[in-house]
Every structure is written in C-alpha cells, then in structure tokens.
Amino acid sequence: MLVRTLSTLECTKLLTANRIGHLACARDGQPYIVPLYYAHADNHLYAFSILGRKIDWMRANPLVSVQVDEHGPGRGWKSAIVEGRYEELPDTVGHKVQRDHAWAMLSKHADWWEPGALKPDTFPVSDHLPHVFFRILIGQVSGREAVQS
C-alpha cells in the first residue's frame, strides 16, 4: 500500500460524494463522537439532529471535527478530515434562506434523517420533535489516500 496526501480539491470531492461521516465535539477536554448524515454545499456540511448531548456540547463549544472515508477498490481507501465550526440555523427571521437550503440539500436523500431523528424507543421522525438544523463551516480540510501498490 502506498499512501499519498489528497489535495484540497480531492478532499472536497470526497465530502461531496458521500453523506455519511463521523462528527466529534468536545466539552471540558472530553471528546464525543457520533455518526453524521450530512450534505456538502458551499463550504459547509449541512445536517440536523434532535436535541441531546451533541447539540448541547456544540452550543457550548462550536469547534468540531468531521471525518469521512471511502473504501475500495481492493484494500484502498480515502479519508478526509475537516476542522470546522458549528453554526445553528434557528427557526427565526433571518435564517429562513439557510434553513430552506439545508432542507433542500438533505431531503435529496431518502433516509438522510434516520440517525439524527431517532431517540431510543420512540417512533420515526415526527413534527412534534424539536429538530435543530445546523451546519459545519469547513475551516480546514486534509486527507489521505491509500492505493494498493
């Protein structure tokens, strides 16, 4: 296996081509990592979630990291790591355009809402659950690719 650094453009393509990644946030030095369904557009990763630890922590400390990987062919892989900043898109005047954009991005995918929308022992997404739309502003992105030599 030979490993090389991905260019920023290659990292961006990897982010655009995928919609499942992993998000890490941190509070008082303790990281917390969860799967993330997202849509990439305009230097942001758009996502949503119901209220919970992840949102609480990102509201307190907006610094996050998102990692996306892709496998194959063979044993090859690509990985991109984003350092970014949490930005909430609240349901208030002034954010309608951004929320509509997030919704348009995310609703292109049939099952985008599942992990973010579900809490244990409850039924699927309901209008009564308080959803938080947010986006991650991509600050830095770096990546690597391993190719079978």
Add this chain to the structure above:
Amino acid sequence: MLVRTLSTLECTKLLTANRIGHLACARDGQPYIVPLYYAHADNHLYAFSILGRKIDWMRANPLVSVQVDEHGPGRGWKSAIVEGRYEELPDTVGHKVQRDHAWAMLSKHADWWEPGALKPDTFPVSDHLPHVFFRILIGQVSGREAVQS
C-alpha cells in the same frame, strides 16, 4: 425504524466483533477524529500508531472517545460509543507483558497495521519507524440499535 438502547453487554459484544472504529481526541477544545484499527480485550481497546498529531494530542490530554458501528440487515445498524482514557505502552521495563499482549491481539488480523503505520509517500511498516503502542481504557460505553420495523 425502531431504535433501542443497547445493554453494556451488547455494546461489549459489538466492540469485540469489530476492529475498525473512529477515535476522537481533543486539544484546547478542538476535537480531532481519525479511523482506528483496534483489538478489544480486558476492558481495553489495543492499537498502535506512528508518531503524529493523534499521539501528541492524546499524550497532552488522555480523554478520548471511540465509536464503532455495524450495518445491516437491511437498513438496520448498531452503534457503540466509548468514553475512555489513553494509556501508552512504552518500550521500557514493566510494560513488556502489556506490549506483548497488544501485539498478540493486533497481529491476529492480517491488515491491522495499515492506517496506523503509514504516512503519506512512505512505504509500508518498517522497523525503523517509531511505533507507539497504546490502549484505551474503557470508562463508559453506551449504544443504540436501529431495527427495521
């Protein structure tokens, strides 16, 4: 999809059955997330890496999070999240048993060393690279399962 909480035993089984996960560490409030090849034994996740940002950060702040997921059947999934503590297994007297144990755990798998062992534009694992063996002491583990209803 119906989502339920996994028991500690179910989380432990998920950790044992897999060997690829994602690790997050943090420095000065900035999380950093990378793929992790690990082996689970004795309430620890064993792994290794060459020197770099991940090791630097975990040496400075040993609080980490590891997440492991498993997909299928259908659109179902399981996910376990560990809150843990980084423990280095240095190559000094007193750690030989732990290092040998780590090696035994990890070397059961043919390609366990790949992402940890490679830096861009270098060739595969060499005795000349300074490898760091470490383990994550599992402090807390929690998990969820989504089942197609």
